[in-house]
Amino acid sequence: MVKQKIADCLQQAVAKTQQEGTLAPGALPEIIIEHPQNPSHGDFASSLPLKLARTTRMPPLAVAEKIVEKISLPPEIDHTTIAPPGFINFTLRNEWLTEQVETILAAGDLYGNLVLGKGKNIQVEFVSVNPTGPLHVGHGRGAVLGSTLADVLSSTGYRVEREYYLNDTGNQIELFGHSLYVRYLQNFGKEADMPPDGYHGNYVIDLAKEIAEEHGDKFLNVPQKEALEAITELGFNKIINSVKEDLLLLNVKFDKWFSEKSLYKGEQYNKVMALLESGNYVTKKENAVWFASSLLGEDKDNVLVRSDGSPTYFASDIAYHYNKFIERKFDTVIDIWGADHQGHVPRMKAVMKALGQDPEQLKVIICQLVTLHRGKETLKISKRSGDIITLREVIDEVGADACRFSFLSYSAESQMDFDLELAKKQSADNPVYYVQYAHARIASILRLAQQRQIDYSQGDVSLLSTEPELTLIRHLIMLPEVIERVAANLEPHHLPYYAQALATVFHSFYKQCRVVSQDETLTKARLKLVRATQITLAKTLHLMGMTAPETM
RNA sequence: GCCCCUGUAGCUCAGAGGAUAGAGCGCUGGCCUCCGGAGCCAGGUGCAAGGGUUCAAAUCCCUUCAGGGGUACCA
Structure with missing residues (x-):
């Protein structure tokens, strides 16, 4: 790119002046080429003379003159100007500019593609919502961010895999299954109480009704354990299908749906636990098994296996990342998580060290939360409480393209206020x-x-x-x-x-x-x-x- | 308490240590004999506060204030 060529020619010019003694020798700072805000300053600018003023003990403008005297410009550049307090500005040649039209026409759809990745394997894991309810706007934001990032990376020469991590085992899915089972029983007039931290959303009632319509009362006549398992699976599949539909509406596709359960069926979980143990990162106290994060500079240790013998989400995630890096050999993994997972980042970085990986290979993007408004009213989007506005409702109201564009316009670290009223009202403008x-x-x-x-x-x-x-x-x-x-x-x-x-x-x-x-x-x-x-x-x-x- | 993110125009947000801090929305005026007026042109207000580093700070550091999140044998 032109920027690089300008940086190179500046560097050569400085080297020349230093050889000839017109500028005092010294370490060269990083050469940054930027676009001036004011177009009359040209297409590119460098403040190198300002940075060299101290080591050369000369006024910046004089430094600029010495550099420009020795510069040999690349063919893209028409001329340079020197501007106070010490900038060198570069203006592109019109002939070169117009030739770029031909370049773009020749490249067609491939225009803009770059060779940065050089075939390195990169995984982008995003959304990965617990399949216990419909997606909400916050998930939509992560979905759009992740899919766009994946597309951009694959256009820059990386081999990209888009992955959704399915939490198909553990507390939350059991709780969801239990809630659904209760609603199913209630659907037939049976008395049953929701579990203490159950899912109270109306969609659970609707799902139970659907299952009752499709399967009748047959789960009333089988042992409870069996019925619970069957209903959990039915509900799980229904939720996953609707998640897939929602994501497709937003034009979000995945290459792989990775099952958490498979970590336990395969040997990943056992292997990684053995690996951590052999590295002396595992301790036992209070009847639970802990990861000794504190050995790796963390504030405190974290539980891997609860005193009841069940592994935590953290343990799963360790096995999962072992699978990503060591079994599947991704060079880089990008995880996109919501702000409520922010505390999980240092833990996972510590795990990377324990696994003998460079923590830099794991890049976590923390996506700040979305608050949904309709005018002055704040809308609920949490699954666990009652009525919620789902992602699908938002897409229906605002449109998929407009949703994507809005979500993308916010940087990940900024909280997002999404006003449905405004989004709709403005839709024409x-x-x-x-x-x-x-x-x-x-x-x-x-x-x-x-x-x-x-x-x-x-x-x-x-x-x-x-x-x-x-x-x-x-x-x-x-x-x-x-x-x-x-x-x-x-x-x-x-x-x-x-x-x-x-x-x-x-x-x-x-x-x-x-x-x-x-x-x-x-x-x-x-x-x-x-x-x-x-x-x-x-x-x-x-x-x-x-x-x-x-x-x- | 401790940790993370954020604070920029009336509102929603960009801003890669550099020159006069930018968009959209909203508001006010103009602009169709001619390729799509969902358009074009013009108009104004602002870096939370206070210190520091630097030739140069919205940007880096410190303090204070404000908002959000985390700080579970939840995920």
């Missing part, structure tokens, strides 16, 4: 439609060109020279940078902002530059530009898991 409208508008222009049988394959992009045209190209070529940033920092929220900026410059270009006009050669050149814009916009929308509509 929502940025999401603004972006999609730009795409539909382009499609419409290209349809017109086709109707008039304009073959623009030989269009001469060097005719693109006005300010709106060049500004548009400048934005088109930012896509790879945006993708790189998203992949490097695991921050998908840059995508919607980029999409919006790109749509804005396109709409502005459209207003100022008539595309299909009497001027045949200019028409063909602009059609190329418009098509390149469509490619870029569509790529951005698809990375966000959204549709790129031809008409609206």
Whole structure:
């Protein structure tokens, strides 16, 4: 990328000045190339002279002059300027810019793809909600974040596996099964009490009714243990299916649904416990088995096996990560968890050390909670309490594309206020439609060109020279940078902002530059530009898991 | 108490130690003889408070205040 070339040429120029003695020798700081806020400062800027002022004992502007004297610019750059207090600004050559239109056309759908991953295996595990109830907006946020991240990473050369961890064993699923069984009994007028921490949501009653309709009263006549097991499984499958449906509505797909139970059926659990024991990380006290996290710098130890002999969620998760790293050999694992799991992060990092892995290989994104409002009213989304607004209801009200765009617009660490009233009210003026409208508008222009049988394959992009045209190209070529940033920092929220900026410059270009006009050669050149814009916009929308509509 | 996240425009949010801190919504004005007006152009207010580091701080450090989450033999 151009940024790197600029950094390289700066570095060489400094080396030259130091050799020749015009600048005092010294360690070179990291060369950071940025985009100036003010376009009149050029396309790229470096504050290297400011950073070198101290070691060279010269005023920054003088340092800048010495560097620029020795610089040999890459062909992409037209010229440099020096600006106070000590910047070197770089401006791209117009010829190079217009050539990028051809580059984008040639790349097509692959435009923006990078080779960062070099085939490394990376797993993104997300959602992984207990299958004990419907998904809510918070889960939707994690789903959108995870799926977008996975898509971006796979477009940058990683081999990505998208995984959902199914908690199909343990306390919560038993509690859910018990609650469902009670509702089933009640459905037939039998007296039964909900378990103390049971699931009181109305959906459990509905599920019980469904099961009663499908299977009749046959579970009344079998031993309770058997009935409980059967009903738990029926309920579990129903919930999983509806989870899958909800996720599909949001265009979220998984490569693998990983069963927690399988950790115990296979030998992962026993193997990893033996491994921890051999490393002396396991202690026994108060009739329970503990992981000695404190040996690894943690505040306190954590229970692995309860005094009743059942393993904790933490123990499962250790076996699960053993499976991820050691059995399946992922180079990197990204776990996306809700803020309520934040305390779990240091524990798992400690586990990584105990397993002999680099904790850096495990990247945990903590997604802050979502609060749902309808105007001033705060809506409940917790499964355990009564009435809730589900993710599906939100998708129905707001639409999948708009949901994705909204969820993506927030950085993971910021809490999200989702106002249903606002989301709906704004829907016509929502940025999401603004972006999609730009795409539909382009499609419409290209349809017109086709109707008039304009073959623009030989269009001469060097005719693109006005300010709106060049500004548009400048934005088109930012896509790879945006993708790189998203992949490097695991921050998908840059995508919607980029999409919006790109749509804005396109709409502005459209207003100022008539595309299909009497001027045949200019028409063909602009059609190329418009098509390149469509490619870029569509790529951005698809990375966000959204549709790129031809008409609206 | 201790730990994590957050505090930026009336509202919802971006902001990669750098130059005049940006979007959307809302509000007020303009703009269609011509490719889609779900559009374009213009208009204004702001970094929670106080210290520090730095040539340069919304960004890094410390303190205070405020909101959210965690601190279970729940997950």
